[in-house]
Amino acid sequence: MEHEGILVVISGFAGAGKGTIVKGLIEGYDNYALSVSMTTRQPRPGEKNGEAYFFVSREEFEKTIEEGGLIEHARYVDNYYGTPKAYVEEKLKAGRDVILEIELQGALQVRKLYPEALLLFVTPPSAEILKKRLTDRGTETPEVIKKRMNRAAEEAEMMDKYDYIIVNDKIEESIAHTHAVIQAAHSVPFRMKKLTESLQKDLLEMSKQ
Amino acid sequence: MEHEGILVVISGFAGAGKGTIVKGLIEGYDNYALSVSMTTRQPRPGEKNGEAYFFVSREEFEKTIEEGGLIEHARYVDNYYGTPKAYVEEKLKAGRDVILEIELQGALQVRKLYPEALLLFVTPPSAEILKKRLTDRGTETPEVIKKRMNRAAEEAEMMDKYDYIIVNDKIEESIAHTHAVIQAAHSVPFRMKKLTESLQKDLLEMSKQ
Numbered sequence: 001m002e003h004e005g006i007l008v009v010i011s012g013f014a015g016a017g018k019g020t021i022v023k024g025l026i027e028g029y030d031n032y033a034l035s036v037s038m039t040t041r042q043p044r045p046g047e048k049n050g051e052a053y054f055f056v057s058r059e060e061f062e063k064t065i066e067e068g069g070l071i072e073h074a075r076y077v078d079n080y081y082g083t084p085k086a087y088v089e090e091k092l093k094a095g096r097d098v099i100l101e102i103e104l105q106g107a108l109q110v111r112k113l114y115p116e117a118l119l120l121f122v123t124p125p126s127a128e129i130l131k132k133r134l135t136d137r138g139t140e141t142p143e144v145i146k147k148r149m150n151r152a153a154e155e156a157e158m159m160d161k162y163d164y165i166i167v168n169d170k171i172e173e174s175i176a177h178t179h180a181v182i183q184a185a186h187s188v189p190f191r192m193k194k195l196t197e198s199l200q201k202d203l204l205e206m207s208k209q
Numbered sequence: 210m211e212h213e214g215i216l217v218v219i220s221g222f223a224g225a226g227k228g229t230i231v232k233g234l235i236e237g238y239d240n241y242a243l244s245v246s247m248t249t250r251q252p253r254p255g256e257k258n259g260e261a262y263f264f265v266s267r268e269e270f271e272k273t274i275e276e277g278g279l280i281e282h283a284r285y286v287d288n289y290y291g292t293p294k295a296y297v298e299e300k301l302k303a304g305r306d307v308i309l310e311i312e313l314q315g316a317l318q319v320r321k322l323y324p325e326a327l328l329l330f331v332t333p334p335s336a337e338i339l340k341k342r343l344t345d346r347g348t349e350t351p352e353v354i355k356k357r358m359n360r361a362a363e364e365a366e367m368m369d370k371y372d373y374i375i376v377n378d379k380i381e382e383s384i385a386h387t388h389a390v391i392q393a394a395h396s397v398p399f400r401m402k403k404l405t406e407s408l409q410k411d412l413l414e415m416s417k418q
Contacts, residue, residue: 128411150416156412156413163398164396165397165398165401165405181396184373184386184393185393187373187376188372189373195334196368199368200366202336203361204362
């Protein structure tokens with residue numbers, strides 16, 4: 001599959017600030033498109049269909065899986081979550097870099113289907129700071145924080161499966177750095193084939209004149 | 210070999226503007242150090258030893274080769290040119306990104322000795338523009354231009370040996386993009402081992418508490 005745009009997967013520890021980075025990219029630059037997930041969970045008050053999620057029934061979701069209409073999907077508790085393929089493909093072909101904010105397991109599924117996808121992992125500068133951020137939110141019980149830290153310990157073992165690790169210390173710098181990383185990825189040779197092939201062809205012709 | 214800084218090799222077609230990009234990086238940002246080449250050619254009027262080059266005798270140069278004191282070297286016409294290792298190593302250890310502006314053959318030598326080096330290839334947007342830039346200089350004879358275009362045709366076949374291809378269209382944008390590419394390279398997992406290992410260790414300990 002050759003695309004003009006890059007499929008950018010952003011994962012990271014809960015509390016690492018990946019949502020804020022994604023928001024910063026979408027709002028700060030015009031080359032990005034944000035993938036909208038499909039889910040079977042109930043919309044919360046104020047959530048509109050097609051904004052944060054496409055809300056569908058379990059039957060519809062399972063039908064979409066069977067038809068190969070999802071890039072990745074996962075089940076949490078009793079609900080499905082997944083990334084619809086059509087939207088992503090359409091935006092990539094139009095030259096947009098498409099951002100998926102998904103968990104580690106989904107990221108590895110994406111890698112299989114799109115080997116050229118760019119996988120970014122967002123982390124705070126240290127485990128201490130991660131814990132502090134989760135605690136400072138003040139919305140989570142100690143039990144939930146403990147669960148998240150345990151999950152982070154598991155996820156940390158897989159960090160180096162990602163292409164880049166984004167250390168989120170100061171948020172504005174992290175957004176700019178993430179943008180730089182994605183822009184840099186456009187310049188690797190396998191994404192520059194059109195240019196290199198025409199240069200090779202034209203230079204060869206000129207050298208024969 | 211583990212370094213804090215990145216060894217950045219910048220090559221590209223004659224006339225692609227790599228010298229201007231290197232100058233822009235050195236002058237515009239403070240994390241770079243420019244490697245100074247060693248040569249046996251005579252200094253031109255106004256050239257000071259240790260600025261653009263270290264000027265040495267053929268005996269000294271050959272002794273340096275034998276002692277393994279050069280990262281790469283090449284011979285053009287009757288003169289040697291090479292990159293002294295000591296300066297590069299010292300700056301890398303101090304955390305500076307060290308820039309070498311060298312030709313393709315030297316770049317491939319560097320890759321062998323430093324597999325983690327970052328190899329950048331600078332090109333104009335098209336063969337036509339390359340020819341125009343060489344012609345517009347007004348300093349080269351048609352014969353020299355022809356030679357450079359032929360050499361460019363050869364070099365173009367090797368462009369995809371490089372890690373990144375920098376298209377130099379507008380110089381200010383190219384300098385900023387090259388900087389972004391180098392900054393992005395600091396975030397690949399193999400250059401983040403210190404951080405990932407301490408995160409893994411600390412998170413594991415915390416999850417046992």
